[in-house]
Amino acid sequence: MRRIRANAILILTVAWILGTFYYLWQDSKPSSSSSSSSSSSSSGSQLKNHGQKGRLEERTLPLIVTHAPKLEQQSQLLGQFDEKAFLSSKQLKTGEDPYREHAFNLQESDRLGSERAIRDTRHYRCASVTFDPDLPPTSIIITFHNEARSTLLRTIKSVLMRSPPHLIQEIILVDDFSSNPEDCRLLSQIPKVRCLRNERREGLIRSRVRGASAASASILTFLDSHCEVNTDWLQPMIQRVKEDHTRVVSPIIDVISLDNFAYLAASADLRGGFDWSLHFKWEQIPIEQKMARNDPTQPIRTPVIAGGIFVMDKGWFNHLGQYDTHMDIWGGENFELSFRVWMCGGSLEILPCSRVGHVFRKRHPYDFPEGNALTYIKNTRRAAEVWMDEYKQYYYAARPSAQGKAFGRIPEQEVAYSLLKQGGLCLESHGTDSLGLAECKTTPNIPASQKWTLIEPQIRQQDLCLAITAFTAGSKVRLEPCNIKESRQKWKPRGPALQHMISGLCLDSQPPSGPPLVAQCRPQVASQSWEPQLVT
Ligand code: UD2
Ligand code: MN
Numbered sequence: 001m002r003r004i005r006a007n008a009i010l011i012l013t014v015a016w017i018l019g020t021f022y023y024l025w026q027d028s029k030p031s032s033s034s035s036s037s038s039s040s041s042s043s044g045s046q047l048k049n050h051g052q053k054g055r056l057e058e059r060t061l062p063l064i065v066t067h068a069p070k071l072e073q074q075s076q077l078l079g080q081f082d083e084k085a086f087l088s089s090k091q092l093k094t095g096e097d098p099y100r101e102h103a104f105n106l107q108e109s110d111r112l113g114s115e116r117a118i119r120d121t122r123h124y125r126c127a128s129v130t131f132d133p134d135l136p137p138t139s140i141i142i143t144f145h146n147e148a149r150s151t152l153l154r155t156i157k158s159v160l161m162r163s164p165p166h167l168i169q170e171i172i173l174v175d176d177f178s179s180n181p182e183d184c185r186l187l188s189q190i191p192k193v194r195c196l197r198n199e200r201r202e203g204l205i206r207s208r209v210r211g212a213s214a215a216s217a218s219i220l221t222f223l224d225s226h227c228e229v230n231t232d233w234l235q236p237m238i239q240r241v242k243e244d245h246t247r248v249v250s251p252i253i254d255v256i257s258l259d260n261f262a263y264l265a266a267s268a269d270l271r272g273g274f275d276w277s278l279h280f281k282w283e284q285i286p287i288e289q290k291m292a293r294n295d296p297t298q299p300i301r302t303p304v305i306a307g308g309i310f311v312m313d314k315g316w317f318n319h320l321g322q323y324d325t326h327m328d329i330w331g332g333e334n335f336e337l338s339f340r341v342w343m344c345g346g347s348l349e350i351l352p353c354s355r356v357g358h359v360f361r362k363r364h365p366y367d368f369p370e371g372n373a374l375t376y377i378k379n380t381r382r383a384a385e386v387w388m389d390e391y392k393q394y395y396y397a398a399r400p401s402a403q404g405k406a407f408g409r410i411p412e413q414e415v416a417y418s419l420l421k422q423g424g425l426c427l428e429s430h431g432t433d434s435l436g437l438a439e440c441k442t443t444p445n446i447p448a449s450q451k452w453t454l455i456e457p458q459i460r461q462q463d464l465c466l467a468i469t470a471f472t473a474g475s476k477v478r479l480e481p482c483n484i485k486e487s488r489q490k491w492k493p494r495g496p497a498l499q500h501m502i503s504g505l506c507l508d509s510q511p512p513s514g515p516p517l518v519a520q521c522r523p524q525v526a527s528q529s530w531e532p533q534l535v536t
Contacts, residue, residue, distance in 0.1 A: 052255055052360045055282055057121070057265035077160045081189040083114055087149055102148045103365040104226070104258035109150045112261055115157050118357065120231045121254055121265035123296040126353035131235040135242060137169040138234070138311065139215035143207035144225035145176040145366050149183065151226035151359065156193065158228040167234055169217035170194060174207040201369065203329035205379075209322050212314065220317055223356070224308040228256060228263065230355035237311040237354050240299065245313035246346035248337075250305045251354035258359050268352045271302035276398035278335055278380040280306060299349040303342075307334025309356050320344055324382055326408045329368050332379030339387040374405065381407040389416075390455035397484045417451040418532040420459075420498075422509055426450045427516065427530065429461055432479040435516050437509055446535055454532055457490035457501060458482060465489040471503040473519050496529040497521055 087110070092098055098107040120127075140159055144152060156171060173195040175184035184195040196214060198207060212220050219241055221234070237249045255264045269290060273283035285293075285300060320340045323333050341348055368375045381402050384395040396403055419440055420427040426440040429449045441450060452459055459466040464479040467488040483489065490501040498507040505518035510527045522528060 055266050055270060056255060057267050077157065077191070079189060079191040081186070083153070086153065086186055087114065090149065099258075101146075101365060102151075103361040103363050104148075104151075104359050105260065106148055106150075108259070108261045109148055109154075112150065112154070114150065114153045115161060118228060118230060118263040119265070121252075121263075121355050122231070122353050123268065125295075125297050126232070126236075129236065129297050129353055131239045132242065135167060135235060135238045136219055137167050137217050138219040138221045138238060139169050139211075139217040139314075140171040140221045140223060141174065141208060141211035141215065142171065142223050142225050143174040143176055143204050143211060144178065144183075145201070145204075146178045146180075147183075147225040152183070152187070155223060155225055155227045155229075156187065156190065159223070160190075160192070162229050162231060163234045167238060168192060170215070172196065172211045172214055174198065174211040176204065176207045177201040201329075203327070205323045205327045205329075205333045206325050209325055212317060212322065215314060218314050219311060220314050221311045222309060224358055226256070226359040227309065228357040230254065230357065233354045233356055234311075236351045240349065240351065241311055241313050244347075245316050246341075246344075248305065248310055248312040248316075248341050248346060248348050249299070249351055249354075250302075250310040250349075251356045252350060252352055253306060253309055254355050254357040256357040256359045258361055261359075263357050265355075268296065268300075271300055271350060272304040272306055272334075272338075272348075274304055274335060276394040278332065278383060278395060278399070280304065280334065297353050299351050302348050302350050304338035305334055305348055305350075307337075308358065316346065320346075324386070326410075327379040327382060328370065329375050330364065330379075331376045332383050335380065336383040336387065339383065343387065373401075377402045377405050378407045381405065382410060386410050390453055390458070390460065393458075393482060393484055416453065417446075417535050418454055419446070419450055419535055420452050421531040421533055422526070422529060425509075427452070427509075429464075429479055432464060435466075435477060435479070437516070443535055451535065452532075456492060458484075459491050459498065466491065466507075468500050468503065468505070468518050471505075473505055474517055475505075476515055476517050477507065494521065495523065496531060497523075498528075498530050 092107050092110065098105045142152075142155060159168065159171060169192075171190075171193045173184065173187060173193060175181070175195055175197040177198045177200055178184070181197060184197045187193055188195045194214070196210060198210070202210070208222060219238060221237070223229075233251055237251065240247050240249045252266050252268055254266045256262070257264060269285050270282040271285055273281050275281065284290075320337075324336050327333050327336070338348055364372060370378075377399070380395070380399070384392040385407065388395060421440055422437060424440060425437040427435065427450070428438040428447075429435050438450070441447060448461070452461055454460075460482060461479060463482055465482040465486075466477055467480050467486065469476045469478060469488075471488075480489070487502050491498050491507075492501055493499070494506065499505070499521060500507070500518055503518065504521065506521035506528045507516060507530065508519040508525075508528050509516050510519065519528070
């Protein structure tokens, strides 16, 4: 009996070891001859690095390999296009740094060829999800600036190979004034591929708008120029947008190693996020939501998208005003679009049953005519100024260097103002040091001195904030320049009262003739009741 048990354990152990080896072998294909990371890291690295470490899936997934199509299928896919000539025209010279031109290992990408089998990284339950038989087709839009030929062609071929043909209306390439115009011309020979070439460098934002305007399908799909789409990547996204045209959906973005081009599964527990400096980062789904998720095929709602890979209705894209075309080169447009979508009543989601691989890089391989940092500030400052209302102060606090930097013109903003009423009287400022109560005025005669903006934790009048002068009962209040870190300026509503957060004291108009001060909070007392009334 004991012997049988020992044998069973031995067999299981051997099977487990073999399984692990097979998995690791699959995952590390293709093996890398030189896996040293990019040597040069430019000034833009901290803006660009989305922190891919820790984003990879830890769970061992069932191994399903996506097969490459047979040879006769391939020739049909590419038509007159001469793949061999296209790929062999430019080769890396011996001794040349393979990372220099593209910030990924070009040698490995070239070695891989234009197609390969990759692991189906979805949860196994995704394979049994079904879609409407009448999904509408999409226009795929890929903008590129000096992309490596092998990665660009692999992106295009993976789309043609791994999408139901009737769903691909066309692939629109927008060549953003790459040095060699031939890439654009040659790739147009592939059936369904059109290439538009910019006459000057526009950046990815204006290039995508150009591509979207040229699209003939009612659904737009955006991809970066160094992706590989995975099995059944497209159907889940089109299905969600077909059901509700205000959804903007993206796949889980798997990681293609910039060193050896291994295709690695990303974690399915992440969503998009950002810090106040408008720096994109992946964040864990909140634990309550994670616990409530009993179906791993369900969408994950996300505050923002990473930006490069998403599907959206063309009418909705136009309705929202497309992108902000005054943004240059790279960066910030993902926040701007995400804010538009949420604020205009749409939604953003990540679909775990859709997987697309992307080569995440540590630096920009291309130049920024106005400099990397200034361009990022310009773009994010536009997003903050246009969409973040009073919250933009957090952006400036986190990125003080953005203050005073050029960001072009933006449409006038409308801010919501309130009166702070106590019976028929209103809180009013007379200069910064003196506050008082005065008869409430009505539209259109409301003076700026009675208009307040209540954005927790601040009570503002333009750039001035209501502050206590000391942390003791009986202290006066006054206006002073807003500073988000200043604890004397932090308030929160407490019923009808306005309570200073640290001292716990409440804004009080007693005595009515004197200036308002802070006093011990007393519920239901008229002198501590401030009724906000919105004015336009
Ligand atoms: C991420 C997004 C990217 C974009 C960017 C913020 C993903 C996978 N990628 O950066 O799509 O949203 O954040 O702006 O979410 N390009 C041009 N013209 C230029 C510069 C770039 O056409 O002047 C192309 C470039 O060839 C590439 C795409 O724009 O296809 C995105 O550029 P990237 O790959 O350098 O950006 P990435 O992935 O770091
Ligand atoms: Mn990219």
